[in-house]
Amino acid sequence: MMKYNVTLKVLFACGLIAGTGLRTDVRAQIPGDKADSIAASKIFVHTGFENASPMNWRIDSAGRVVGSLVYDHERFSRNRAVNHFHFRVEAATGTEVTVILENFDNIWNNRFASDLSERSRFVISFDHKKWESRSIEVVPGRRMLFRFRMEAPFAYIASVEPYRVSDLEKMLATIGKNKLAAVTTIGKTAEGRSLEIIRIGNENAPKRLFLRARAHAFEAGGNWTVEGLVQKLLSNDDDAKRYLKRYCVYILPMANKDGVARGKTRFNANGYDLNRKWDKPADELIAPENYYLEQWLQKMIRANKKPDLALDVHNDAGGNLHISRPDGDITDYLARMDKLESLLRKHTWFTEGATKASFRNPGTLGEGFLTRLGIYAAVYELNYEWIKGLNKAPLAADWISLGNKLPEVFYHYFE
Ligand SMILES: [Zn+2]
Known part of the structure; x- marks a missing residue:
């Protein structure tokens, strides 16, 4: 990050950045490990429907969906929470999908209190009507991992069976x-x-x-x-x-x-x-x-x-x-x-x-x-x-x- 800022300052100082040249140069400076970790994919994650959870997501170099859940924050306090996830994976029927979810570092009553454990579960539905509960793995970095096969072009994933x-x-x-x-x-x-x-x-x-x-x-x-x-x-x-x-x-x-x-x-x-x-x-x-x-x-x-x-x-x-x-x-x-x-x-x-x-x-x-x-x-x-x-x-x-x-x-x- 430091190197990136210094480079930009130098480029600005020299008057070398102008017009579309800025965009090209900046992109070239994005650290390689991050840019390379975002892959193009035939999987799409839809979070634009009723009760869907806000979430940043990317497909990593291994083709896995990595979802960064967005904390819900309490006013004037340290408390924050993520328990809700609800999104739709779109991919061809038969596709094997791996999902990793992160940001389970909840703060409850002013102390760290993550609910994530080997007992945690997720629910899945291929029509948003009939749901099934499945187990998950906890992987390093307090992240949740699970795999499933697309039984239809849409798979709804949620923390608990949604009620909207x-x-x-x-x-x-x-x-x-x-x-x-x-x-x-x-x-x-x-x-x-x-x-x-x-x-x-x-x-x-x-x-x-x-x-x-x-x-x-x-x-x-x-x-x-x-x-x-x-x-x-x-x-x-x-x-x-x-x-x-x-x-x-x-x-x-x-x-x-x-x-x-x-x-x-x-x-x-x-x-x-x-x-x-x-x-x-x-x-x-x-x-x-x-x-x-x-x-x-x-x-x-x-x-x-x-x-x-x-x-x-x-x-x-x-x-x-x-x-x-x-x-x-x-x-x-x-x-x-x-x-x-x-x-x-x-x-x-x-x-x-x-x-x-x-x-x-x-x-x-x-x-x-x-x-x-x-x-x-x-x-x-x-x-x-x-x-x-x-x-x-x-x-x-x-x-x-x-x-x-x-x-x-x-x-x-x-x-
Ligand atoms: Zn409650």
Whole structure:
């Protein structure tokens, strides 16, 4: 680089650079190892569609796709994250493709915390409908490597089975026609997308449940779970009738819509983590997704309709139920969370358990709702790499099945 700059300075000083001559000379100065490492290829990587991840890519001299994922950054912090990847490889059917992905040096709560391990997976689809989960290798430089054969001219690759804004819109359109449900717009995201609350059941039912999904853009598992839950509650079968006699459900299904639309990993469009800073009211401009949720909650509380339980559904590589442990007497809350945990174990494939007594993550929705609003709340993490209880890597169908079973959990929780 130094030599390149010096050469340019000399050329400028001598007045030797002019017109197209500049471009030729500069190109000649690009270090050989870099220029040679970019090969022409009959493989193209498409990142220009809904929820595709921003990514720089090249084909190296061995013909492999090398994708440099783009970090999602938090405002005024060191935190950055890459968990989401979603792109389309285009090549002739039968082509053997090797992909190397890099930039997994995440910073979480101000410390390095890469999720990349031998347990990491990717999902692949040749029609963006039927997905399969496959294993990966971790190669030096904390990079992910995997190979596959093109079974069609297009191969969609993603970190988890994608759930896009358009998938949500399809569900909302179905719900809109159902007498048991209603969709209300409560505000707008930073980029102006609408934020909806879905209500399922009778507003005057004895108990109320609030669910939020997709505060973090890559965590599609929460949306698939909501799909399954909505499907069950609107099935109008005997179980669904029994559930809705006891409780009414309110759902904010996709808090971080902007991040989902843009194929980002974690933060909202302003670099705000929607599962942090719940110890105080959110700023309307920087975090409208949280601001409008809180406005709606305050309205519910004023109308004597405070939720009796709130769950914030996420994805991580652990799969635990994150119990809040603020200072003060939380004996009753902990007893209720014990009950929730045992019901999850009994009625669903959940086996990962609750976080230990030493675990605290202040500022999450779980802790903020409990301390500021008096709502019993927890963060429910779904392991996006492996479901222990099923002994398999998760696909959308598994999370939908979890969503189908959750209403039974809440029925007994509210007993
Ligand atoms: Zn999350």
